[in-house]
Amino acid sequence: MVDQLIRKIKEMDNATVVGLDPRLNFVPEYIKESSYEKYGKTLKGAADAFYNFNKEIIDNVYDLIPAVKPQVAMYEQFGVDGLKAYIDTIDYAKEKGLIVIGDIKRSDIASTALAYSNGHIGRVEVEEEAFEVYKEDFITLNPYLGYDSIEPYIGNCNEYDKGLFVLVKTSNPNSGEIQDLIVEGEKIYERVGKLVAGWGEKSMGELGYSRVGAVVGATYPKQSTELRKIMPKTFFLVPGYGAQGATAEDLAGCFNKDGLGAIVNSSRGIIAAYTKEVYRKKFKDEEFGKAAREAVISMRDDLNRVR
Numbered sequence: 001m002v003d004q005l006i007r008k009i010k011e012m013d014n015a016t017v018v019g020l021d022p023r024l025n026f027v028p029e030y031i032k033e034s035s036y037e038k039y040g041k042t043l044k045g046a047a048d049a050f051y052n053f054n055k056e057i058i059d060n061v062y063d064l065i066p067a068v069k070p071q072v073a074m075y076e077q078f079g080v081d082g083l084k085a086y087i088d089t090i091d092y093a094k095e096k097g098l099i100v101i102g103d104i105k106r107s108d109i110a111s112t113a114l115a116y117s118n119g120h121i122g123r124v125e126v127e128e129e130a131f132e133v134y135k136e137d138f139i140t141l142n143p144y145l146g147y148d149s150i151e152p153y154i155g156n157c158n159e160y161d162k163g164l165f166v167l168v169k170t171s172n173p174n175s176g177e178i179q180d181l182i183v184e185g186e187k188i189y190e191r192v193g194k195l196v197a198g199w200g201e202k203s204m205g206e207l208g209y210s211r212v213g214a215v216v217g218a219t220y221p222k223q224s225t226e227l228r229k230i231m232p233k234t235f236f237l238v239p240g241y242g243a244q245g246a247t248a249e250d251l252a253g254c255f256n257k258d259g260l261g262a263i264v265n266s267s268r269g270i271i272a273a274y275t276k277e278v279y280r281k282k283f284k285d286e287e288f289g290k291a292a293r294e295a296v297i298s299m300r301d302d303l304n305r306v307r
């Protein structure tokens with residue numbers, strides 16, 4: 001899958017991933033009204049509104065971007081209806097030819113990790129039959145439990161050609177509290193970066209990058225530049241551009257000399273673009289998809305200046 005991701009980035013000339021993180025206050029009233037009419041102001045009504053919102057975003061951007069990243073928390077909080085919207089969103093994105101990165105940040109002991117892995121990127125067996133459940137192409141993982149907690153995912157990655165992005169240096173303000181601590185003469189994020197690079201060595205794609213990628217926040221440009229050197233064959237998923245304040249200039253160090261090696265996420269900056277003053281002047285609420293499209297084009301051009 002890492003090879004397909006690289007091919008799509010080249011084909012689209014775009015290293016943008018659109019984060020599908022719907023919230024009710026981002027969904028225009030006319031969509032919510034229609035869903036509430038069908039299902040009432042219920043969890044099911046909210047989940048239906050999310051799905052219809054996502055479909056409109058996808059319809060307006062699928063020909064410009066390589067991938068989308070639905071954040072499972074946004075759906076999961078609405079229970080089983082929310083999870084259905086998550087799965088339906090993934091199915092729809094894939095129908096439109098998009099690569100799907102499930103931002104699920106899982107972590108547990110190996111026997112439990114295998115269940116997560118089978119459900120998200122592998123197969124779940126019911127007697128003799130095997131089922132694909134969530135069908136993401138990549139998922140995000142937390143490495144805090146060490147290699148035995150990651151191995152079950154690598155097995156499915158190799159078997160089904162899927163991919164992982166393991167948290168290395170996260171974009172949040174307090175990420176340094178643990179990740180920047182110095183242990184045995186190096187920062188924890190550096191050590192984790194080296195481990196992740198090592199874990200990926202036996203999962204290389206044909207185009208020179210590993211199926212085991214890393215999450216590296218755009219909000220820490222110095223650290224991401226260091227990590228790029230430590231992990232030249234690791235693909236980075238880079239959150240933090242836009243709503244969290246990182247700019248294109250902050251991203252330059254995430255890319256290799258070939259302009260590859262990183263895919264940059266923006267969620268609120270794209271899907272809620274129509275709520276911003278600059279787009280409100282041009283687009284009605286019903287045109288929120290067009291505003292998202294313009295925001296994607298602007299992000300693509302911004303990234304292409306620095307990669």
Ligand SMILES: O=c1ccn([C@@H]2O[C@H](COP(=O)(O)O)[C@@H](O)[C@H]2O)c(=O)[nH]1
Pocket residue numbers: 019021071103169170171172215216217239240241242243244265266267268269
């Ligand atoms: O270090 C991390 C890891 C993951 N995220 C996720 O990315 C998006 C960012 O959303 P924006 O609206 O573009 O800020 C969101 O799903 C986070 O959970 C991250 O921000 N930082």
